[in-house]
Amino acid sequence: MLTQTITAPAVSPAKVFSAPRTQGVPAVDQFNVIATCAGVIASEFSYRKDEEIYGEGEPSEYVYQVVRGAVRTYKLLTDGRRQIGAFHLPGDVFGLDAGSAHRLTAEAIADTTVRLVKRRSLEAAAGSNVQVAHNLWTMTASDLRHAEDHMLLLGRKTAMEKVATFLLEMDRRLTRAGMMALPMCRRDIGDYLGLTLETVSRALSQLSDQGILAFSSARQIVLRNRQRLADMDA
Amino acid sequence: MLTQTITAPAVSPAKVFSAPRTQGVPAVDQFNVIATCAGVIASEFSYRKDEEIYGEGEPSEYVYQVVRGAVRTYKLLTDGRRQIGAFHLPGDVFGLDAGSAHRLTAEAIADTTVRLVKRRSLEAAAGSNVQVAHNLWTMTASDLRHAEDHMLLLGRKTAMEKVATFLLEMDRRLTRAGMMALPMCRRDIGDYLGLTLETVSRALSQLSDQGILAFSSARQIVLRNRQRLADMDA
């Protein structure tokens, strides 16, 4: 069901897109490089909380960049067990599959706005523009690096180490003004870390009891001791 | 310790390299495409069992293709816990990192021969040859697809499901004449699946008791019922 609203049919080539400021974002936004090439059309779409953006196995027609909100990409087993592969936050690119079909499902975690470009125009641009081809490669390689780190977490870390790693990752990616505002629920965190939501909750409570973090609400967290958190990560 | 033997300093451009026949190998060997470009030098090296080919964090100077033998690539936690990300069998490419450093360690599982090309010459070729640039991207995307599947396994499958998935993967990749000859030990399998070697051994014994597989030796396995094995995979 594609019920999203078109909020902007196209961006003017003259208008420089201002990527949301994120600590982890490269100095030169690779999505800008590929999206501002001649012939590549960028649009904006919005999705409501929990709305599917694309499904696993569907043809990959577009490549996306989060403008506002957050996205989860995941795989399901037949009985409903879910593994979230990544969370995509403002500035992040997702949906870039080299094959013709998406290999994970993407859903909006909260109300979300994305920019998107047609995959076919990207492929075309890559055929004539070496810079675009190089960016496609390094963006996919960046996803691979994250997946490799996450395999180590899923296969070999304890519950507390997983939660510590998660907090440090989110701290790096979305802490603003000393505060981390998590867009995702405990179940999403559990499905990202290979844990149940109860185990995630217990680990966070324990870290709170130890004074390593403080809640202003369940999803608003302040890290009080990053060093001790890093020590808990293996 | 680079104690490997140079068995062939370079291949003649005229000689067509015959890749080992593997069921899963693409019709056109992508390594051949990139390795036979003008200016790209391919050599052969050999490593003894358990010898390190490169270490995590080392500069990535070469890209490799397995000719004979098998390779494991892995990450370690500080206390020695290990997660193997992939096994590389004859025909497989490994060591292709977009960044300047390897993100995993590579070791020979058995006595192994590899072909290799300098990463810098690949990068140079990608700058002028669109086909090479495209192959770099799709090879990295192929690694990413495997990593995504493996995250689902590590985070959400049971021990028996993990072993079933492993057997079906190895069956697809190395069964010859109805028989699967595993190059790796039980510990390697465990570190690949996020299990202990004992749990792997128990799962294999159970499958043998059920008649789903048969051992001719501990590492020589015949699958007797692929359908029942596929049913055990989630």
Added chain:
DNA sequence: CGTTAATTTGATCGGCGTCAAGATGCGTGG
């Protein structure tokens, strides 16, 4: 303010890890 989702916390269970002992296989040297 009522309704429902999200989160926390407690009690119990079980799958897989840990520890240990034996069995099997294989390479090496006599």
Added chain:
DNA sequence: CCACGCATCTTGACGCCGATCAAATTAACG
């Protein structure tokens, strides 16, 4: 060809971490 030594693999007993089941509390939202 056989004996020995070592690595690998199997199997058993037991324990623990995280899952499951359940219920209370808090937060979000119309």
